[in-house]
Amino acid sequence: MVVKIRLTQRGKKHQHSYRIIAVDSRKPRDTGNYLEELGHYNSRTKEIKLDKESIQKWLSNGAQPTQTVANLIKKHL
Template sequence: MPTTIRLARFGGKKNPFYRIVVADSRSPRNGRCLDQIGYYDPTKTPVRIEFRAEKATRWLRSGARPSATVAQLLKKSGLTKAAAPASGETSS
């Protein structure tokens, strides 16, 4: 089952916040998720980003691919270095 780490939108009109979820890549944006690993609230000042580090690294090591936005959020929070790819790929 191809898994992806992506944002699921919640909140009201013009007041979004996002849960960072692990889901099957074929499921809808706000559909059934396998696990919730954090949240992102862009409307607060400063922007609030929170990850459950253990869950995030476990899913990344098991092969879940983050979306482009989640990859940027992971980089901001410093979790990309901790979660090296499991397949032996080298970054250049």
Template sequence: MAVRIRMKQMGRTHRHYYRIVAIDHRQPRDGKVIEELGTYDPHVTEKSERVTLLPSRIKYWQSVGAKASEHCEAIFKNFMKKWEEIEAANAAKAAEEAAAKAAEAAAPAAPTA
């Protein structure tokens, strides 16, 4: 199966919104997707907030041979670094919380009188 990373059009008339998806290349523009990888909303005024991405999943699909469309390549070029940093920060925060829970569970409970 030839997989492509492209945009799926959503929204309503004159207010389009796009999902960045991994999809079989034979599917129509709004067809059944394999996985959603992010979003793009061109109507958001703040340019840095127009895009959301899942960098680890995008890299996975590219590593197994998925080709990105021209528009998606441009989005990845401009926003991937920002979302990689956000994803790394979230992973570090989750690891820190997991370590705190593990330490809490390992500590013996105080005896009640």
């Protein structure tokens, strides 16, 4: 099982916010079946909140972040 760290979309139409989650790479994006929630990102206010310990744990266990999540992690860790 390959674990990805990626964004899942939440919020209203034209007012998106995102959760940063660890999920099996074969699962669809917005099903809600994820392994762990690692933080959130609001694209309108640019607010980012990350659980640094959990992200480090998943990365050390071989999880692969998407390009967007990797950029967010690089900015805030």
